[in-house]
Amino acid sequence: MNATLITGASDGIGKAIAFQFAAKKHNLLLVARNEEKLAALCAALQLKYKITAQYIVADLYKPEAPLFIYEETIKRGISINVLINNAGKGSSGEFYQNDLAGELEIIQLNDSCLVALSHYFLKDMIAKKSGTMINIASMIAFIASPYMAVYAGSKHFVKTFTYALAEECRPYHVKVMLFSPGLTTSNFMNTKENNNEWGKAVTSDSNTQTPEQVAVELMTAFEKKKAFWVSGSKNRFFQKISALLPQRFIAKTMGKQKRKQMGLN
Known part of the structure; x- marks a missing residue:
């Protein structure tokens, strides 16, 4: 059975993406830590869209998780033809005061896990000369953002x-897309690492989209075989402007602005 694998699928953007792909009759393999949410989501998707939806409970903060997921697909006879690396974590605040273990978890989840999953599943896609991988980045990927330093990096x-x-991957006819949402009305900023005064200052006055709006844009970009897409017209405009400016200037300007909001200037 062919399937689309989505990490971080139990909430937010990942969950909304699952609905979009199920509506297009993709069988799904959903990955997250919360088994109760995954089971309920799979049941709902199967009932509504008449597709097959399975899940794997995995803690992607653990280095062994990507290999466990890959081996589980082999055991179940599932061939992943679309891999969506969506799971992610961020933090807000002054880096030197943030919890180091939490900062390292960001790198493990956002980078190491994504690299490992890509490595395992791309081998199969290249062997078949078919498949798509979508890596979810962020608008912050285009700017040096003080007070979210590790997440931005x-x-x-x-x-x-x-x-x-x-x-x-181009010679092997495997598509790889970078998809970058901006600030989204999900639980991302409600974690202990982000739900603080610095998090509020960093995200104040930011343009927001709902997870559903982001997922619709991702599906459109996927169907049009885009290699790169920024979600939201305002975000696309900002990304183009930021590309014209030195990163050092952007960091300095944003740093001054956020310190002013925190009453530190």
């Missing part, structure tokens, strides 16, 4: 890794 890695990988 992790998404910059996703961006450059995906651009390079897309070219490597």
Whole structure:
């Protein structure tokens, strides 16, 4: 059975993406930590769209998780023809004061896990000369963002890794897409690492989309075989403008703005 694999699928953007792909009659393999949510989501998708939806409970903060997921697909006889690396985590605040273990978890989830899953499943796609991988980055991948330093750095890695990988996979007819949402009305900013005064300052006055709006744009980009897409017209405009400015200037300007909001200037 062919299936689309989505990580971080139990909530937010991942869940909304699952609905979009199920509506297009993709069989699904959903990955997250919360088994109760995954089971309920799979049942709902199967009932509504008459597709096959399975799940794997995995903690992607653990380095062994990607291999476990890959081996589980082999055991179940599932061939992944679309891999969507969506799971991600961020933090807000002054880096030196943030919890180091939490900062390293960001790199593990956003980068190391994404690289490992890509490595395992791309081998099969290249052997078949068919398949698509979608890496979810962020608008922050295009800017040096003070007070979200590790998160910004992790998404910059996703961006450059995906651009390079897309070219490597071109001769094998495997599509690799970078998809970058902006701030989304999900639980991303409600975690203990983000739900603080710095998080509120960093995201104040930001343009937002719902997970459903983001997922619709992702599906459109996927169907049009885009190699790169920024979700939201305002975000696309900002990305084009930021590309014209030195990163050092952007970092300095944003840093001053956020310190002013925090009453530190």
